[in-house]
Amino acid sequence: MDHFAWMAWTWPTAAFFAGIAVALATMTVLAVRRPETPRHGILGLDTTRGDRLFLSLLGSAFIHLGWLGLVGPDLTVASILSLLYAAAVFRWV
Amino acid sequence: MDKPLNQKAWLFVLPVLLIVAFSALIPLMTVVNYSVQDTFGNNQFFWNGIGWYIDLLDPTTDLGGRFLDALWRNLLFSAIILAIEVPLGIAVALSMPRDGWRVAATLVVLALPMLIPWNVVGTIWQIFAREDIGLLGYVVNRLGIPYNYTADTLSAWITIVVMDVWHWTSLVALLCYAGLRSIPDAFYQAARIDGASRWAVFMNIQLPKMNRVLLIAVLLRFMDSFMIYTEPFVVTGGGPGNSTTFVSIDLVKLALGQFDLGKAAAMSIVYNLIILAICWVFYTVMTRLDARRG
Numbered sequence: 478m479d480h481f482a483w484m485a486w487t488w489p490t491a492a493f494f495a496g497i498a499v500a501l502a503t504m505t506v507l508a509v510r511r512p513e514t515p516r517h518g519i520l521g522l523d524t525t526r527g528d529r530l531f532l533s534l535l536g537s538a539f540i541h542l543g544w545l546g547l548v549g550p551d552l553t554v555a556s557i558l559s560l561l562y563a564a565a566v567f568r569w570v
Numbered sequence: 571m572d573k574p575l576n577q578k579a580w581l582f583v584l585p586v587l588l589i590v591a592f593s594a595l596i597p598l599m600t601v602v603n604y605s606v607q608d609t610f611g612n613n614q615f616f617w618n619g620i621g622w623y624i625d626l627l628d629p630t631t632d633l634g635g636r637f638l639d640a641l642w643r644n645l646l647f648s649a650i651i652l653a654i655e656v657p658l659g660i661a662v663a664l665s666m667p668r669d670g671w672r673v674a675a676t677l678v679v680l681a682l683p684m685l686i687p688w689n690v691v692g693t694i695w696q697i698f699a700r701e702d703i704g705l706l707g708y709v710v711n712r713l714g715i716p717y718n719y720t721a722d723t724l725s726a727w728i729t730i731v732v733m734d735v736w737h738w739t740s741l742v743a744l745l746c747y748a749g750l751r752s753i754p755d756a757f758y759q760a761a762r763i764d765g766a767s768r769w770a771v772f773m774n775i776q777l778p779k780m781n782r783v784l785l786i787a788v789l790l791r792f793m794d795s796f797m798i799y800t801e802p803f804v805v806t807g808g809g810p811g812n813s814t815t816f817v818s819i820d821l822v823k824l825a826l827g828q829f830d831l832g833k834a835a836a837m838s839i840v841y842n843l844i845i846l847a848i849c850w851v852f853y854t855v856m857t858r859l860d861a862r863r864g
Contacts, residue, residue, distance in 0.1 A: 508580075535847060535850070
């Protein structure tokens with residue numbers, strides 16, 4: 478573990494990256510097992526599952542930052558909003 | 571649209587992913603780790619949670635104030651750069667010769683500024699714009715126009731904007747020229763038969779054909795100007811005061827000058843997210859326009 482000491486790992490950040498890695502691995506398995514065609518969503522864009530994951534992650538980051546800047550440091554509601562946002566992106570975008 | 575995409579080809583990209591992992595992903599993960607901690611050197615880190623992010627997004631704190639100021643400067647700089655370089659690059663491309671020896675000569679002349687390393691460009695302009703020994707600065711002051719980039723904010727901004735235009739307009743011009751060269755002569759002949767004006771030819775033939783390269787040009791110039799560091803750092807060092815301190819310059823001051831790795835990491839994560847979001851919007855809007863024009 479000393480080799481990774483310079484990366485200053487913490488459990489919360491490790492869990493965060495593990496979550497993203499699991500999401501990417503799931504997307505990869507899905508892409509191989511169930512190939513898809515891009516979908517034309519409400520934004521008028523042709524998106525694949527990967528695009529929708531990217532939009533969900535990027536949007537969630539901004540929801541958290543916006544909440545932090547405009548409301549306060551308790552991010553529970555921001556996380557719930559992010560999950561709803563991600564669900565909406567995967568359903569309609 | 572009905573044929574499923576074959577995603578197995580992505581497996582062949584694995585070697586590149588490994589290289590990207592070492593050059594980008596591992597450093598990025600490290601920055602995220604730093605952004606939730608504080609350090610007093612000697613590789614000792616202390617958990618700080620989202621503390622730096624709270625400071626960063628609060629304009630009343632020192633960190634938040636300087637970040638927002640630097641961000642606005644960056645956005646203003648990028649907007650000015652795009653507003654000048656894109657139309658100027660198109661104009662240069664339209665006026666370039668289409669055949670003969672002059673094509674090669676023009677291409678070489680246009681490529682020259684881009685071949686000069688960024689810190690050398692900064693040094694050239696730092697000397698060129700000096701009011702005592704620099705040709706530009708001396709002449710402008712002799713003409714009675716007050717110009718001193720070390721003391722006056724407007725002079726400093728004009729210097730770095732003109733320097734960037736000098737350095738990078740040729741990139742836009744060369745990309746547009748490549749787009750123009752791909753237009754068959756038959757298009758121009760048809761326009762002549764129809765009696766189309768110069769403006770109509772530009773709007774209906776040349777601009778649509780340059781669309782794809784313009785997308786690349788706008789994206790490249792936005793990203794480069796939004797992440798600019800070397801040239802303004804060499805010319806003005808972020809001054810006078812903080813008037814040309816862009817986010818990248820402020821990041822270096824924070825991370826290497828003050829050794830505040832946690833604050834600098836939080837700032838770079840937010841900076842990175844903003845760049846990612848703006849590039850996505852640019853790309854999406856321009857590819858949609860492209861698709862609509864067919």
